[in-house]
Amino acid sequence: MLSLKYIRENTDYVQDSLTRKQSRVNISNLLEFDIQRRNCLKEVEVLRAEKNQVSSSIAELKKGGENAQEDILAMRTVSNKIKAVETELRKVEESIANDIYYVPNIVHSSVPVGKDETGNVVIKKWGDVPDFSFKPKDHLRLGEDLKLFDFKRSVKMAGAGFPLYTGLGAKLERALINFMLDYHVSKHNYTELFPPFLAHAEAMQNTGQLPKFKDDMYEIPEDALYCIPTAEVPVTNMHQGEIIPESELPIKYAAYSACFRREAGSYGKDTKGLIRVHQFNKVELVKFVHPDNSYKELETLLENAEAILQALGLHYRVLELCSGELSFSAAKCYDLEVWSPAENKYLEVSSCSNFENFQSRRSNIRYRNKSTGKSELIHTLNGSGLATPRLMVALLETYQQEDGRIKLPAALHPFMNMEIIAIP
RNA sequence: GGAGAGUUGGCAGAGCGGUAAUGCAGCGGAUUGCUAAUCCGUCAACCUUUAAUUCGGAUGCAGAAGUUCAAAUCUUCUACUCUCCGCCA
Numbered sequence: 001m002l003s004l005k006y007i008r009e010n011t012d013y014v015q016d017s018l019t020r021k022q023s024r025v026n027i028s029n030l031l032e033f034d035i036q037r038r039n040c041l042k043e044v045e046v047l048r049a050e051k052n053q054v055s056s057s058i059a060e061l062k063k064g065g066e067n068a069q070e071d072i073l074a075m076r077t078v079s080n081k082i083k084a085v086e087t088e089l090r091k092v093e094e095s096i097a098n099d100i101y102y103v104p105n106i107v108h109s110s111v112p113v114g115k116d117e118t119g120n121v122v123i124k125k126w127g128d129v130p131d132f133s134f135k136p137k138d139h140l141r142l143g144e145d146l147k148l149f150d151f152k153r154s155v156k157m158a159g160a161g162f163p164l165y166t167g168l169g170a171k172l173e174r175a176l177i178n179f180m181l182d183y184h185v186s187k188h189n190y191t192e193l194f195p196p197f198l199a200h201a202e203a204m205q206n207t208g209q210l211p212k213f214k215d216d217m218y219e220i221p222e223d224a225l226y227c228i229p230t231a232e233v234p235v236t237n238m239h240q241g242e243i244i245p246e247s248e249l250p251i252k253y254a255a256y257s258a259c260f261r262r263e264a265g266s267y268g269k270d271t272k273g274l275i276r277v278h279q280f281n282k283v284e285l286v287k288f289v290h291p292d293n294s295y296k297e298l299e300t301l302l303e304n305a306e307a308i309l310q311a312l313g314l315h316y317r318v319l320e321l322c323s324g325e326l327s328f329s330a331a332k333c334y335d336l337e338v339w340s341p342a343e344n345k346y347l348e349v350s351s352c353s354n355f356e357n358f359q360s361r362r363s364n365i366r367y368r369n370k371s372t373g374k375s376e377l378i379h380t381l382n383g384s385g386l387a388t389p390r391l392m393v394a395l396l397e398t399y400q401q402e403d404g405r406i407k408l409p410a411a412l413h414p415f416m417n418m419e420i421i422a423i424p
Numbered sequence: 425g426g427a428g429a430g431u432u433g434g435c436a437g438a439g440c441g442g443u444a445a446u447g448c449a450g451c452g453g454a455u456u457g458c459u460a461a462u463c464c465g466u467c468a469a470c471c472u473u474u475a476a477u478u479c480g481g482a483u484g485c486a487g488a489a490g491u492u493c494a495a496a497u498c499u500u501c502u503a504c505u506c507u508c509c510g511c512c513a
Contacts, residue, residue: 005470037471038470041471041472041482042471045483048482049481051493052443052481052494055442055443055494056443058494059443062442072493073493074493075493242434245434364469366468368450369451371451373450373451374467
C-alpha cells in the first residue's frame with residue numbers, strides 16, 4: 001500500500017499515476033478522511049495530555065496521603081470525553097484502512113503510458129520463429145499421441161482446469177522444475193526455498209492479493225487459509241516484520257510452488273489444454289533489495305528469467321508493460337512471452353515486477369541504513385522463472401519432429417535421461 | 425482433540441494498578457590515546473510546530489473489548505509460539 005502521508009503530500013502525482021494506470025480509485029475520499037483523522041487526533045491528544053497531567057497529580061496526592069476526590073471526579077468527565085472522541089477516531093481510521101488497501105501502487109516514470117495491451121512495448125525478441133516443413137501439431141494433439149497428459153480423467157478428480165500429467169509428461173514437468181531451480185541456484189546465486197502452499201489472510205494482504213483479489217483465490221474457511229496463487233506470497237512474507245542488515249542485501253530466493261487460481265471471470269477464454277488452468281507449477285524468483293538499486297535489480301531479474309528460455313532454445317519476446325496494463329501492486333513490469341508455433345502467437349510465461357516499497361510497507365520489511373542508523377523500507381521484486389504450463393506448450397510444439405517425436409533440447413537431457421520423447 | 429506455559433523496543437530481559445528498568449547492538453558526540461577503552465545523548469510508527477534531522481504532545485508491552493480517576497499490570501475473548509498426552513501420514 002501507499003502511505004497516507006505520501007498521498008497527502010503528493011496528491012497530484014498520485015492522481016496522475018492513477019489515471020495512467022486506468023484506475024478509477026477515488027483518493028479525494030481518502031484525503032477527506034485524513035483531515036477528519038487529524039482533527040480527531042488533535043482533539044483527543046489535548047484531552048489525553050490533560051488526563052496524564054491530572055492523573056500524575058492524583059498519584060502525587062495519594063502518595064502524600066492527601067485527598068484527591070476532587071480531581072478524580074473531574075477526571076471522570078474527561079475520560080468519558082476521551083472515549084467518545086476515540087470512538088470517532090477509530091471509525092475514521094477504519095474507513096481509511098478500508099480505502100487505502102484498494103489504492104494501487106504508483107507507476108514508475110519510465111513506464112510507457114497506454115491504456116491496454118496495445119500500449120505495451122516490445123523491447124526485445126530473441127531467437128527465430130521456428131520454421132516447419134510440415135504442419136505442426138498443437139500441444140493437445142502431441143500430448144495425446146505421446147500420452148503426456150490426460151485432461152479427460154483429471155476431470156474425475158477435480159474438474160476442468162486441473163491438469164493431470166502422465167508418464168513422460170509427468171517426468172518432463174518435473175524435469176522442467178528441477179532444471180529451472182538448479183539453474184537459478186547454481187548460475188544466478190538464488191537460495192532455494194520450498195514454501196508452504198497455503199497462507200493466511202495477513203500474508204495475502206501483505207503482498208496485495210487481498211482484499212482486491214479475494215474472488216480469484218481458493219479459500220479454506222475452516223482454517224482461515226488460502227491456496228497461494230504464486231510462491232511470491234509465502235516467500236515475500238518470509239521476512240515480514242524484520243529489519244535486515246544492509247550488508248545482507250540483496251536477498252534472492254528461488255522457490256518452486258504449485259499455484260492455484262480460480263480465474264473467475266475468464267471462463268470460456270483459453271480453455272484449450274494447458275494454456276489457462278486452475279493449478280499449475282511455477283518457479284518464482286523473489287528479491288529483497290536496497291531501494292537505491294531496485295531498478296537495476298529488476299533488469300537482472302529479467303535476465304535471469306530470460307536465461308531459462310535461452311537455455312531451452314525457445315523463441316520469445318520481452319514486453320515492457322504500459323501503465324494501463326500494470327498490475328495492482330507493481331510500479332514497473334516486464335512480461336516474457338514464449339512463441340507457440342501451433343497457436344501461432346506468443347504466450348506469457350513470466351512477469352518481472354518491481355513493487356518498490358508497496359509490499360514492504362504492508363509487511364513492514366525494513367533494512368538498517370548504515371549511515372543514518374535508521375530503519376527504512378526495502379524494495380521487493382519478483383518474477384516467474386518460469387511458469388511451466390505454457391513453457392511446456394512451447395517446448396513440445398517447437399521441438400516436435402515430422403514423425404511426431406519430441407527432440408528435447410540438450411539442457412533437459414540430464415533431467416530426462418533421454419534425448420527424444422517417442423510415441424509409446 | 426485434551427492439558428499446561430508463554431508473547432514487552434533491533435536483540436536479551438525486568439516490571440504484576442500510579443504511567444516501560446537495565447544490558448548488548450546501531451547511530452551521533454565528547455574524551456583519552458592506540459591490536460582499544462570510558463562517558464553522554466539518541467534509538468519504531470503518529471500529530472503539531474520549525475529554517476531544521478528544532479521544541480512539544482500523544483501513542484506504544486501479541487490483537488480486541490471491559491473494570492478504574494489511572495492498565496504492561498486486573499477480567500473476558502481471539503491469534504500465534506512452545507511443552508506434554510492422544511490420534512494420524
